Amino acid sequence: MMKHISDLKVNADRLRNAWEKMATIGATPAGGVHRLALSDEDKAARDIFVAWLEDIHLEVTVDDMGNIFGKRSGKNNTLPPVLSGSHLDSAPKGGRFDGALGVLGTLEVLRTLTEKNVVTERPIIIVNWTNEEGCRFHPAMAGSGVWAGRLDKKTIYNQTDSRGKRFFDELKRIGYNGAVAAKRFPLHAYFEYHIEQGPVLENSGKVIGVPRGIVGVLWKNVFLKGLANHAGTTPMQARSDALCAAAEMILNVNELPSRMGRGMVGTVGEIHNLPNAVNVIPDNVHFSVDLRCWEEDLVERAWEKLKAEFKEIAEKRKCALEIKESMNLSRSAFSKSLCDKIIDVSRKLGYPALEMVSGAGHDAAYLSDIAPTAMIFAPSIGGQSHVESENTKWEDCEAGTNVLLHCVLASAMEK
């Protein structure tokens, strides 16, 4: 029998069992998961998640973006609830922790509270946001973005994947186009527990990461149109080679951070080349640009520089250039008082905590606009993420979940 609520601990074995079960859905041979948004694997993950919510008698709601909420009542259900969760979709051949840890950590928090008959002042709601990754359907964080009023639902519905499947059709197909409109409701606080996905925590030797916010993120899609022609018979000077133009641009993206400084990162992760035959000069290339920085004016300035360079390269290579923005998120500053609470709880539980910044985007970015928001990070081994080898020590997963428990509990106890 628990003597005092401050002695409450999550059940690490139960957490691990749920996590291991989830990791079988979309499991890849190399130990990762491939659970793209609105795929059959995403449906299977949602189905088991909803069953788990119903097991502990949560009131389950699915909205018309497929966001899944499970509500545990408090003493006073007219008070804005505490929300906590993350996402169950993964990057292509991604890791087992990204997203799932925060959803299942919150599930374990609610299972613990239910098991111990803890009655909170406010309701607590667990959430699984739809399409956080944005890899199959752009943009990322679509479920929380629409819910928060920052993204347009119709636009998201009409997004198509690389095989031409529409977001809305896939959402309906897997049975998660709920009746309730995806729309923000008043919150007392939002917590998101997540792996760091970078090397900072591990290098510091600390166990709990407390990001003061998320860097600004800019995503662009670059389209180049050249002239396809025979690789053997077309003189070099007569070519409009779209892949060569792309290659120059990719290197410019890669070199930009060293020119701009201040922790900026720039990545080309995706490229599509047509007709993609060994003996044909490529005429259609599309690639992505991802720029991030905590100092957000720098992202914009960096992009203006890049854009001017892209234009010069395209002109020199005789290619038509088109650029479309697919995401532009300002940096998100989290709630100072919630961050302080996480640091305080960590200290009380004996876990060394580190204040930092998140280089990865999270649903918490949209939430931070409309409610006091904070995140709890667990260390990523080798800083690896979005890959099959993504890993976190189990004792660290347990530590973070205990911090989440006491943060959610403290917030939910506030009158």
Add this chain to the structure above:
Amino acid sequence: MMKHISDLKVNADRLRNAWEKMATIGATPAGGVHRLALSDEDKAARDIFVAWLEDIHLEVTVDDMGNIFGKRSGKNNTLPPVLSGSHLDSAPKGGRFDGALGVLGTLEVLRTLTEKNVVTERPIIIVNWTNEEGCRFHPAMAGSGVWAGRLDKKTIYNQTDSRGKRFFDELKRIGYNGAVAAKRFPLHAYFEYHIEQGPVLENSGKVIGVPRGIVGVLWKNVFLKGLANHAGTTPMQARSDALCAAAEMILNVNELPSRMGRGMVGTVGEIHNLPNAVNVIPDNVHFSVDLRCWEEDLVERAWEKLKAEFKEIAEKRKCALEIKESMNLSRSAFSKSLCDKIIDVSRKLGYPALEMVSGAGHDAAYLSDIAPTAMIFAPSIGGQSHVESENTKWEDCEAGTNVLLHCVLASAMEK
């Protein structure tokens, strides 16, 4: 009634009808054809081709590489025959003329001879070679290469396409794994009629191209292995970005010809990037290199230079580098006397001819090793080839087919 054999002309309308019918098989909306080797479209093209051969009572043989031969007997069938043809497969979203013109031009020659009851001294054989393009299954010119004894049949059989389908299984599936072993037989001459696929003829204003040979061709596959990681959380200096390494290499391939000179061309046509997600640093990139030059020592020297640069780039970018050769063809010199015959026939028919070099590989390359070989080129409008907009004036197609007729006829009349 034809007064003299030298007045013989092909039937341009009949040629065009056959060509138009063939162009419906694998037709693309933008006016090209997508008829990859051993696909359903290739099967449909072969089926109609065989039916056409049977219509004029040719003796049809299919060998175990799927090469299709149609023999028209001569007076003395113990004499080595004259062979003429090309290929019916296309590049991905390729053009309607590449390959098909030479096969159907030869068909029209045989239809004309049959219609006019012309009896030749030697047999004439029409051929459709399997997998000339090499886009679905590497290497190119597989059918003629095995037939000529220059490629290993077992190796070709085990080649797989991008979806893992084996060459042999696909050959069997479409019903063209013939009983006869693909093996060279004595030839009196080999003619291949083809579009130029480059801008040289059109720029010269001439109608018939007479290549003295085909440039040397080197194909390499380059594989880079870096470290996949999160695009937002991985510091720039901690990256092993395989796509950035590939981008540097692609530019080196593109710049190499201007450093080497003497008409060399270098192309990266194909690239595969994994995991190919906007927010993941790429860890697996594979791309192709295509180097060509008439002066073949230059190709080898250029490749040695490139390889050394690739090693440096891979090391600097912390990527593992693997290189595999998929084709290495020496230049092919054609028969001087057959080239002279083509020039002579063109002059007699009133078509201006141009001596040149072929930048594109052809089945004629393997044939030139074992028999007197020559090619007849028709001009490509805008030099465009391997693309849907590939085009040749109809009067030029007719001109080339008449030249082919009289070259084949003259050779087949030789005792």
